[in-house]
Amino acid sequence: MDQSALKELAARAAVDAIKDRYDKEIALGIGTGSTAECFIKMLPEIKDRIEVTVASSERSAALLAELDIPVSDLNASGPLDVYVDGADEINGALEMIKGGGAALTREKIIAGASEHFICIADQSKRVSELGAFPLPVEVIPIARSHVARLLADLGGTPVWREGVITDNGNVVLDVHGLRLNEPGPVEALINQMVGVVTNGIFAHRPADDAFLAGSAGVQRMTREIRS
Ligand code: 5RP
16 A cells, blocks of 8 residues: 555544544644645545634645635634644654644644644654654744754754745754654753744644554554543
């Protein structure tokens, strides 16, 4: 099965989970990327359960509008019931690296405003330790070189994603070679750097469920809630 068929399978599992979980109209957060787009294209079939959507990128918002799905913004929508998005890497604790599509800041905001977070991906995104995928960091443009030096001091090799401007008007540094066996503290440390808007580690707001599609089917992983 090719990767696009696996993405479709993962997206289908999320649609089914939403049908099972909610019998009311929901406020739905929508992610960005090729797997999220598979999910968006399936939304017309559950349109009657959607009160409103909030998208994590202009591209996803445009696709939703094309399909005649109601799109709002987070200030108007209030808290969201569920957020569905892909990932660049996901570990066993459902912590992720995201931002390959440069939408990490809006993704993190919408994930934080959602009661439930479903990650959809093909099995190639499952890792035992995060960090092989270069960590995206969204940076205010004038701080680019300054933040790059701070990230190098942390032991990473930042590479400017030239030509890419985020929906928020900022730039992205992709940091290679960071050790992320404890992603939470690194997420907090990088977010403390002046000039950083946010970074693509999702450890403080991991997914609650993940549907990971492989040739043997879809594996569901559910996060253990620690008290
Ligand atoms: C965009 C993201 C995406 O979720 C991530 O890059 C995965 O994309 P895809 O589904 O195309 O593999 O974080 O900023």
